Amino acid sequence: MELSQLRTLIHVAELGSLSKAADRLHIAQPALSRQVRMLEEELGFALFLRHGRGMVLSEQGKEVLTHAMRVMAEIDEIRATATPADAPLTGEVAIGLPPTVADIISLPLAAAFGKAHPKAKLRLVSAYTGYLLDWMHRGEVDVAVLYDPRMARSLRSRPLLLENLFLIGPPDAGFSTVRAVSFASLAGKRLLLPSIKHGLRIIVERCATDAGITLDVGIEADSYSALKDLVRNGHGWTILPLAPIHADVTAGLLTAAPLIDPVPVRRLILAYPADRPASRLARFAGQAIEDVVKDLVGRAVWVGQLLGPPP
Amino acid sequence: MELSQLRTLIHVAELGSLSKAADRLHIAQPALSRQVRMLEEELGFALFLRHGRGMVLSEQGKEVLTHAMRVMAEIDEIRATATPADAPLTGEVAIGLPPTVADIISLPLAAAFGKAHPKAKLRLVSAYTGYLLDWMHRGEVDVAVLYDPRMARSLRSRPLLLENLFLIGPPDAGFSTVRAVSFASLAGKRLLLPSIKHGLRIIVERCATDAGITLDVGIEADSYSALKDLVRNGHGWTILPLAPIHADVTAGLLTAAPLIDPVPVRRLILAYPADRPASRLARFAGQAIEDVVKDLVGRAVWVGQLLGPPP
DNA sequence: ATGAGCTATCGAATATCATTATATCTGGTC
């Protein structure tokens, strides 16, 4: 088995054609034909199914492909060993972020990448934790911030932040971040919250139960920018982390107050896929996220308790 | 970069000598010299430090080595793709087990391997969770059963079993597995327990606190076979999972009773290293362990609650 | 039916790699 054969496999599988792959790799097509054939002979089964217009991976071929891609990732790591740890890297990394988190850290994160690895291609994927989990397993996302799914069995994760949730109202509600509001006082107040499918809603409902009240939810909105707009226009209050609406608060468009008795908190984790080692860029991304979060918490833009990993 | 170069790197690094590696690989020494040199030229740094009696890895070389080994593991997986999922595999796998667990599952585990993969080399490593964690990180263990360390950040783990701990006494204590004993009734009784460093002792102490009593620990013994012998000879009672002493109980050498109020339980997890994908053999080992545990619990040899992973 | 587009095969040219023989280096020993 040769590395060139694996590389050929990867490109042919992607392009679905020997000739196209030959074109891309700048080597003649018969060479690729031979490489594929030899690999198939060595393994004893067909990697591709030929059909007059090209070739597609067989089932076993798909499995081999995943391993081949891992091999190439390792080879890249070996090449990267040459360069010092903080040298600019190239390549791609996909970072998954929940929408509320993306809003607040996308900018500083991109800045950190621009400074440290200007040639690296950054893909910021904003989606709900459920989707992110799925994409992570499928290898389309390399690192992600998740709301603790408590079933991180196929993930490698480290705790990131225990973020406090704030009561958000329009300016005339007169909330202040230094004057806490008890959860019980929400009884009877009209609230705007995401639907029960959201982790955030579940947390809020549990707090309501603990406080011995039931919530009066006027409107359910899953989009949090919709929530913001509705609150700003006086349709009620909502409960969100402070970070993504911090700018609105300082601009006087919204007001926010800490909640207590109980304090609603949401646990954020930083997760890597467990079925393959994280690339250098992915590790850098994770570190950068931690740094950004630390900075935001230090500047009280994001309110919560930093969770370092156990030493 | 070629696979042969990486294989050479691995063997030379292990043997510390080009000539010895040449001997083992059945190729001439200059060939290896050339391969190493070419790899070094491609990477642009020294993989080995030459010193008249051989060569040792440089710091960067060590890092490259870990990647090279992963590459080889992936190549092995590709080769294994050829054979159907349940075909006999070859190779090696190291399984880490806490002593009490090793005692009860080593035999059926070895039997399962003998039947399914007779040519595979099995290494059963029996040690405390702390050591197993360490060895797992260093790549010397491929799968392990652990007492939940609750800090499995660099592990991929799945819950295995919530095992109940039993009160163990000599035959004349007259315990029965169908007659529960309350924790509170242990007050004033002479107990033999492992030292506080052990997870088991911590659990027992917490239960004692919950039950509002303090334990009278006569002898501390970390070796659990020593514990068994001491109990058998009337030096006191101890608290252990049922499984490893099940044979003694059926043989009438010891008696055991379930404890309640509270029920002391220990959480077992099945863990794989997270920094590299598990090999087929490792996955088989994990599956075999789950099967064995399931069987033992079904036959009431091991008393506890099976913890399937969430679907 | 026919042509476009693809893969498989063949032989010659080329490049690559392993081998043998030998030179060079290093570290310990007398």
Place this chain on the structure above:
DNA sequence: GACCAGATATAATGATATTCGATAGCTCAT
């Protein structure tokens, strides 16, 4: 301090593999 043993590096050579261009054979779409 010179020598020797054991190890790595180098050179020349021959065997082996790989690539390339040309071409045959196949499949699908028009």
